Amino acid sequence: MENRDDFLKLDDSALSACCELEFFKGSGNGGQKRNKTSSAVRVHLKAFDLSASDCTERSQHRNRANALAKLRHSLALTVRETPAEPPERMECALNHPSYPLFLAHLLDVAAEQGWELKPAAARLGVTPTALVKLFARDPALWTHVNAARTAAGLPALRRP
Known part of the structure; x- marks a missing residue:
């Protein structure tokens, strides 16, 4: 499996099977429990050389789920x-599994259109203002899009 979308569609257990998992002790505050258990998780997807980690929870299982969510987000961004x-719905909640x-599709279209708002919005079937609002609701996406626009010689977007 080499297609990005195939990886993004996998559930947590299937995606975990495609990744190298590393468990370690989290650093920072948290006391005895944090310092004695290996509840922090790092996942590495070799197919795209991407990694993500999480140590926010006391549970290794929740940290693994959080790390996989971060990995999916990073895969979609990069x-x-x-x-x-x-996609069937142009509006998708940040915490929705899809x-x-x-x-990823949003960024593919924007990149294809040279990061120009009007043609990308037309291809997606939304207004340029709606597209900017979609970008603005995800801080990592906003940063990524503005960096790509700057690299393409376009001005950074202003928050709506």
């Missing part, structure tokens, strides 16, 4: 492919 058909796939 790996570009030729845009496929747009958000990384939605995000």
Whole structure:
């Protein structure tokens, strides 16, 4: 499996099977429990050389789920492919399981259009203002899009 979208569609257990998992002791405050148990998790997806980690919870299982969610988000932000058909819903909540796939498609179209708002919005079937609002609701996405626009010689977007 080498397709980004295939990885984004996997559930946690299937994605975990594709990753190298590393468990370690979290650092920082938290007392005896944090310093004695290996509840922190790092996941590495070799196919794209991406890693993510989490140590916010006391539970190794929740930390693994959080790290996998971060990995999906990172995969959607960094790996570009030729845009496929747009997702059925153009509005997708940040915590929805299909958000990384939605995000990846959004960025594929924006990159294909040279990070220009009007043609990307037209291809996605939304207004340029609605597209800026979609970008603005995710801080990592906002930073990524503005960096890409700056690299393309375009001005950074202003918050709506």
